[in-house]
Amino acid sequence: xxxxxxxxxxxxxxxxxxxxxxxxxxxxxxxxxxxxxxxxxxxxxxxxxxxxxxxxxxxxxxxxxxxxxxxxxxxxxxxxxxxxxxxxxxxxxxxxxxxxxxxxxxxxxxxxxxxxxxxxxxxxxxxxxxxxxxxxxxxxxxxxxxxxxxxxxxxxxxxxxxxxxxxxxxxxxxxxxxxxxxxxxxxxxxxxxxxxxxxxxxxxxxxxxxxxxxxxxxxxxxxxx
Amino acid sequence: xxxxxxxxxxxxxxxxxxxxxxxxxxxxxxxxxxxxxxxxxxxxxxxxxxxxxxxxxxxxxxxxxxxxxxxxxxxxxxxxxxxxxxxxxxxxxxxxxxxxxxxxxxxxxxxxxxxxxxxxxxxxxxxxxxxxxxxxxxxxxxxxxxxxxxxxxxxxxxxxxxxxxxxxxxxxxxxxxxxxxxxxxxxxxxxxxxxxxxxxxxxxxxxxxxx
Numbered sequence: 153x154x155x156x157x158x159x160x161x162x163x164x165x166x167x168x169x170x171x172x173x174x175x176x177x178x179x180x181x182x183x184x185x186x187x188x189x190x191x192x193x194x195x196x197x198x199x200x201x202x203x204x205x206x207x208x209x210x211x212x213x214x215x216x217x218x219x220x221x222x223x224x225x226x227x228x229x230x231x232x233x234x235x236x237x238x239x240x241x242x243x244x245x246x247x248x249x250x251x252x253x254x255x256x257x258x259x260x261x262x263x264x265x266x267x268x269x270x271x272x273x274x275x276x277x278x279x280x281x282x283x284x285x286x287x288x289x290x291x292x293x294x295x296x297x298x299x300x301x302x303x304x305x306x307x308x309x310x311x312x313x314x315x316x317x318x319x320x321x322x323x324x325x326x327x328x329x330x331x332x333x334x335x336x337x338x339x340x341x342x343x344x345x346x347x348x349x350x351x352x353x354x355x356x357x358x359x360x361x362x363x364x365x366x367x368x369x370x371x372x373x374x375x376x377x
Numbered sequence: 378x379x380x381x382x383x384x385x386x387x388x389x390x391x392x393x394x395x396x397x398x399x400x401x402x403x404x405x406x407x408x409x410x411x412x413x414x415x416x417x418x419x420x421x422x423x424x425x426x427x428x429x430x431x432x433x434x435x436x437x438x439x440x441x442x443x444x445x446x447x448x449x450x451x452x453x454x455x456x457x458x459x460x461x462x463x464x465x466x467x468x469x470x471x472x473x474x475x476x477x478x479x480x481x482x483x484x485x486x487x488x489x490x491x492x493x494x495x496x497x498x499x500x501x502x503x504x505x506x507x508x509x510x511x512x513x514x515x516x517x518x519x520x521x522x523x524x525x526x527x528x529x530x531x532x533x534x535x536x537x538x539x540x541x542x543x544x545x546x547x548x549x550x551x552x553x554x555x556x557x558x559x560x561x562x563x564x565x566x567x568x569x570x571x572x573x574x575x576x577x578x579x580x581x582x583x584x585x586x587x588x
Contacts, residue, residue, distance in 0.1 A: 209542065218551065257539050320476040320539035325428055325552065332437065332549030333542055 163240050164200045167309060171290045174198065179237065186306060199291070199307040200237060203248045204353065207233040207256070210277050210318035210376070212369035214339065216354060217323060218330035225296035225304070230332060231351040233315075244311035248283055252315070257322035260315060272316065273375040281317030286364050288312070295352035312357060314364055316372065336365040382459040383419045386528060390509045393417065395459050409523045418510070418526040420457035422467045425533050425576060429496055431586030433558055434540075435573065437549040444515040449551065450570045463504075463530040471500065476541030479534065491535060491587055502534030505583055514571035531576065533583045555584045 166174045166182055179200075186196045207215045216230040236251040238244060245262040252260045260281030263271055268284040275282060292310040297303055323331055334342060340362060343355055358365070381398040396404075405415045426434045435449045455470045457463055464481045471479040479500040482490060487503040494501055511529035516522055540550060553561065558577060562569055577584070 213542070318541075320541040322539035325430060325432060329553075330549060330551035331542070334548075 164237055165241065166198050166200055169197060169199065169291060169307060171309060176240070187304075190304070196306055199309055201244065202235060202237050202294070202308045202310045203244050203251065203313060204232050204235045204310055204357065205248050205252065205283065205313045205315055206358070206365070207252075207281070207315045207317055207321070208365070208368065208372075209333070210316060210372055211335075212365075212372055213333035213335055214358075214365065215321065216332050216334060216350075217328045218332070219351075220326055220329040222326055225298055226351045227297075227299060228329070229297070229351045230349050230354060232353050232357065235353070244285070244288070244313075245283075248311075248313050248315075252281060252283075255324060255327070256317075258317055258319055260317065262313070269371055272371055277316055277318040279319060281315050281319075283313045283315035284368075286312045286314055286361055297352075312361065314361075314368060316368065336362060336369055381456070383456055384459050386418050386420075388416055388418060388510060388526060390528060398456065405525070406523070415523070415525055418528055420463065420528045420530075421455060422457065422463045422470075423451050423454040423529060423531045423572065423576065424467060424471075424502065425531070425580065425584065426452035426500065427533070427535050427584065427586075428537050428552070429535055429587045430554075431584060432552045432554050433584060435551050435553060435558070436547045437551060438570070439546055439548045442546075444517055445570045446518060447548075448516075448570045449568055449573060451573050451576060454572070467502065467530075467532055474546055477536060477538055479536070481532065496535050496537040498538060500534050500536030500538075502532045504530060505533050505580060506531045531580065533580065535587060555581060 162179045163176050164179045164182060166177050168174055182198070182200065186198060190196050209215070215233045217233055218230050219226050219228060221227055234251050234255050236247055238247045242250070249260055249262060252258060258281055260283055261271075262283045262285065265284065268282055271282045288309065288311045290309050291307045293305050294308050294310070295303055295305050321331070339358055343350060343358065347355060382395050383398050383401055385393045385396050385401060387393055401417070401419065405417055408417075409415050428434070434452045436452055438445050438448050438450050440447045453467070453470050453474055455466060457466045467481065468479050471477055477500055478498075479502055481502045481504065484503055487501060491501055508529045508531075511527045513525045513527055514522060515525055542549070555577075562574055562577065566574070
C-alpha cells in the first residue's frame with residue numbers, strides 16, 4: 153500500500169543547467185529520462201537539488217561512511233557522511249536536518265556562521281547537532297562508479313553542509329557497512345595514498361573545503377578549553 | 378585520569394598482587410624480551426556485538442594505539458580493574474567507548490528476552506565462555522609479536538541502535554555478515570587481530586541472526 157506521503161516523497165523539483173526551475177517530477181521517472189538522454193546525446197541538460205553533509209565529532213574527526221555492497225553505485229567505497237535529495241519544495245536546510253534524523257538518528261539545527269560559532273560553546277553537542285551551510289554549487293557533477301567499472305555523471309545543484317555532533321550515531325544496515333573517522337590534518341594524505349577507497353565526492357569536496365574543516369576544528373578547540 | 382590498578386594472577390589463576398597498569402605492562406614486556414614468555418596475567422573481557430540480523434560489528438583500532446594499531450578487532454574489550462567484576466566492566470566500557478546501554482543476562486533469560494526486547498534502546502549480552510589462560514597475540518608498532526596471557530570472559534550480544542566513537546580508541550566500525558567476515562579473514566588475514574580470528578573460529582555457532 154502506498155500512502156499519499158510516500159507518493160509525495162518521491163517528487164523532486166527539476167531545473168535546467170542555468171538553475172531555472174522547470175517543474176516537479178517523480179524522482180525515478182526523472183532519472184530514467186536523464187539516463188536515456190545521456191545514452192542518446194552523451195549529456196544531461198536537467199538537474200535536481202541535493203544536499204551533502206560531512207559530520208564531525210567534537211574531537212574534529214570527520215565521519216566517512218562505507219557504502220554497503222548492496223548499493224549499485226560506489227559499492228564499498230567510503231563516502232561523505234550522508235547525502236540526499238530535496239523532496240518536493242523542501243529547502244536544503246530542512247532536507248539536511250530530515251536526513252540526519254532519518255539516516256543517523258539525531259536531531260540537529262542548521263545555523264548561520266556566527267550562530268554556529270557561538271553554539272559550539274553553548275549547545276550540548278552530545279544531544280543536538282549543529283550544521284553550517286558551506287556552499288551551494290550549481291552544476292556539481294555527481295560521479296557514480298558501477299560494479300562493471302562504468303561511470304555515470306549527473307549535474308546537480310548541491311548544497312554542502314558541515315556539522316558537529318558528539319552523541320551516538322546510528323547507521324542504517326543495508327545502506328552503510330561501516331564508519332571511519334579521519335582528522336582534517338591527516339585526510340589529504342590519506343586521499344592521495346589510497347584514492348581507490350573513496351568516492352569522487354570525498355576526493356573533490358574535502359580538499360576543496362579543507363580550510364572550512366580546519367577552521368571548525370580550531371573553533372571547537374577554542375571552546376573546549 | 379586516576380591510576381588504574383589491576384589484579385595480577387599467575388598462570389594457574391592464583392592471585393599474586395595488585396599493580397598499576399603501566400608498571401605491570403613494563404614488567405611483562407621486560408620479562409618477555411628476556412625469557413620469551415610471560416608468566417603473569419590479568420582479567421579482561423572481550424565482546425562481539427551483532428545487530429538482530431546477525432551482522433557483526435568490528436572495531437577498527439585507532440592507529441594511535443601502541444599494539445595492533447589499525448587492525449580490525451572485536452567490538453569491545455578491556456581490563457577488569459581491581460575489585461571490579463567482568464560484567465560491570467563490560468557494561469561500563471560499552472557505555473564509555475561506544476555510548477550505548479547494555480544488559481547482561483543469564484542464558485535462560487537471554488533466550489527468553491532476546492526476541493521481545495527493543496534492541497534499538499538497549500543491547501543484550503550473554504557470557505559464552507570463561508578461559509583461565511587465553512593467549513592473546515599482539516603486534517607492536519615496530520612489528521614485534523608478543524603473547525599476553527589473560528583470564529578472559531567473552532560475551533556476545535545484540536543491538537540495533539546508535540553507536541558513538543571515542544577519540545583515540547577506535548577509528549571506526551565495520552559491519553560484516555559471518556560469511557563476509559570469514560571470507561575477508563581468509564583473503565586479508567593481516568587486517569585482523571589474532572584475537573578476532575580466534576574468536577570467530579571458536580564462537581561461530583553463536584554468530585547468527587535472531588530468529
